[in-house]
Amino acid sequence: MNPLLPFLMAGDPSLEALPVQLSEARSLGIEALELGLPHSDPIADGPVLQAAAHRAIGRGATPVRVLQTLAGLKDSPDLILFTYLNPLLQIGAERLKTLLAPTPVKALLVVDLPFGEEPAFEADLRAAGYPMVPLLAPTTTLDRARQVLAERPDPGPAAPFAQRFAYVVARLGVTGTAQSTDLAPVRERVTQLRDISSRPLAVGFGLSDAASLAAVRAMGATPVVGSALVRELAEGKSMAACLSPLMDGDL
Amino acid sequence: MTDAFALPTRFGAESLGGCYAPETLMQPLLDLEAAFRSALADPAFQAELKAELRHFVGRPTPLTAAPRLAAELGFKALYLKREDLTHTGAHKINNALAQALLARRMGKTEIIAETGAGQHGVATAAACARLGLACTVYMGVTDMARQAPNVARMRLFGTKVVPVEAGQGTLKEAVNEALRAWAGRCDHAHYILGSALGPHPFPTLVRTFQTVIGEEARAQVLEQAGALPEAVIACAGGGSNGLGLLVPFLGDPLRRLAVEAGGHGRALGEHAARLDGGRAGVLHGCKTLLLQDEHGHTAETASISAGLDYPALGPELAALALDGKLEVRRASDDEALAGARLLCEREGILPALESSHALAALPALAAEGAATVLLGLSGRGDKDLSTYQSRMEI
Numbered sequence: 001m002n003p004l005l006p007f008l009m010a011g012d013p014s015l016e017a018l019p020v021q022l023s024e025a026r027s028l029g030i031e032a033l034e035l036g037l038p039h040s041d042p043i044a045d046g047p048v049l050q051a052a053a054h055r056a057i058g059r060g061a062t063p064v065r066v067l068q069t070l071a072g073l074k075d076s077p078d079l080i081l082f083t084y085l086n087p088l089l090q091i092g093a094e095r096l097k098t099l100l101a102p103t104p105v106k107a108l109l110v111v112d113l114p115f116g117e118e119p120a121f122e123a124d125l126r127a128a129g130y131p132m133v134p135l136l137a138p139t140t141t142l143d144r145a146r147q148v149l150a151e152r153p154d155p156g157p158a159a160p161f162a163q164r165f166a167y168v169v170a171r172l173g174v175t176g177t178a179q180s181t182d183l184a185p186v187r188e189r190v191t192q193l194r195d196i197s198s199r200p201l202a203v204g205f206g207l208s209d210a211a212s213l214a215a216v217r218a219m220g221a222t223p224v225v226g227s228a229l230v231r232e233l234a235e236g237k238s239m240a241a242c243l244s245p246l247m248d249g250d251l
Numbered sequence: 252m253t254d255a256f257a258l259p260t261r262f263g264a265e266s267l268g269g270c271y272a273p274e275t276l277m278q279p280l281l282d283l284e285a286a287f288r289s290a291l292a293d294p295a296f297q298a299e300l301k302a303e304l305r306h307f308v309g310r311p312t313p314l315t316a317a318p319r320l321a322a323e324l325g326f327k328a329l330y331l332k333r334e335d336l337t338h339t340g341a342h343k344i345n346n347a348l349a350q351a352l353l354a355r356r357m358g359k360t361e362i363i364a365e366t367g368a369g370q371h372g373v374a375t376a377a378a379c380a381r382l383g384l385a386c387t388v389y390m391g392v393t394d395m396a397r398q399a400p401n402v403a404r405m406r407l408f409g410t411k412v413v414p415v416e417a418g419q420g421t422l423k424e425a426v427n428e429a430l431r432a433w434a435g436r437c438d439h440a441h442y443i444l445g446s447a448l449g450p451h452p453f454p455t456l457v458r459t460f461q462t463v464i465g466e467e468a469r470a471q472v473l474e475q476a477g478a479l480p481e482a483v484i485a486c487a488g489g490g491s492n493g494l495g496l497l498v499p500f501l502g503d504p505l506r507r508l509a510v511e512a513g514g515h516g517r518a519l520g521e522h523a524a525r526l527d528g529g530r531a532g533v534l535h536g537c538k539t540l541l542l543q544d545e546h547g548h549t550a551e552t553a554s555i556s557a558g559l560d561y562p563a564l565g566p567e568l569a570a571l572a573l574d575g576k577l578e579v580r581r582a583s584d585d586e587a588l589a590g591a592r593l594l595c596e597r598e599g600i601l602p603a604l605e606s607s608h609a610l611a612a613l614p615a616l617a618a619e620g621a622a623t624v625l626l627g628l629s630g631r632g633d634k635d636l637s638t639y640q641s642r643m644e645i
Binding site: 039040041042043044045046050054057062063064084085086087088089090091111112113114117135136137138139140141143144147148169172173174 | 254269270271272273274275276277278279417418423427430431434435436437438531532533534535536541543545546547548549
């Protein structure tokens, strides 16, 4: 099982640092990593990721420059590009595919794109090897979860984790660390999902401490750590210093 | 539980609108559409809404002939649809009250809203006080400063006003924060969006609750003038007032105009005129004409009017404009101030800065030969007194 899915905001602290950040993550055994594309209006993000996105934009981390920075990187985990739809729409599917081709990006997590809203765009990218990660929220009914998982299907066990996993949102709200997240509902949700799907599951939103990470691993799911990591990296800590303690625990 | 939308989610040839929402909000939006359809089909809901609009809001609002202003501008006749005379002073109450009734029917206990000029916030705060619902309004810090009287009014009605400091501190940031708050509290809270914007079903819901403006105006002008006017005109921020007035006239042989905020210049960042500066993009849950930079980041906007200072045009209004069913104009800050002054001096009515943008387009309409015009006076200008005082040196 993949023990950790970290999240980084591209361009924070700088785009120049990104290749080294990714290489360090890989050497620490990170298989897949969510890379945030900084957006002006991140409606699903809490204060930490909003601030990181605005810092990154202020330092010139435009969508195209981020993708150009990733071009040719071999020493990187598989990347899941975490983004809002509009920057991708403005780039357009054709140019986007060209920009993605030389990068380690394996899948897209588009926060504000439910299935069915841009069917041609989504099918085009999936056919090119960039499937959309299915998201399941606490409000997603089990019937709708079946629908989401069918619309964004598992490419099968031969495909990498980045292209297979479903993202289970642990609680209501936006990204960011919570005072305390009651993990009982998401444990029940993971159990339900196991009955309808054999794909790997990642659980995120509000996880930061070792206990909650261990609890998610005990469910047989991969914990996502975003805001807590972004905050520590912004304080100048190294990738190894941030990630090593998170990798420990019940592997 | 509903698993698909039943109403059309898209508008026009460009297929604007849609439901570009985070997954957490999808089921709440599906449930909202189902509740909306059920309420519209329920005579008891319709009767309660009608009674509240009459006895609490003060509908129907008058249609006032403005003969001195008409003579000044060279029109044969000019009529003003007086949404400024509603309780709380703007058309926003029509939608806020209807959605608050809908929320109560859905068993929601808290209301979340965004506000720019504060008119939607005040209307929502009033509706919540009347219906016994807790209310939290998100408002940009720039707007809180320039619309201070409305902040005080909301607080008097028992509403919690949360300052939003991000970005320019205007309506866009307030909507961002309201959407985030709703994602955290959607199990018990309803989000009352005030413009014909956002993910489906909001644009349709808001338009449905605002077309009472145009329906009344159309019947009133036929009664008073015996004929339809040659042109109907309204200001347009998100589009709730524009659609509310113009949609009931869509089948009529007349000109329909919406006026956007021209701000203080033509460059990106100096205005909020989406039709000739924007291109299709997705913001706040819908695809529409959007002021944005080359990277797909939302552009900054500028307008003297907080209610029009927003980078996206409502998707239905944008679709109607692109499909040639209405004309879109822009009026600058200075033109809006001149329009406000003229209405004050000739008719003794103080318009909101938003409504003043529609007034500002009248001279051009007269020059083009229009003889009879109906104008939507969306709100009153008390909230804008400090801006009028400083900009007009009175």
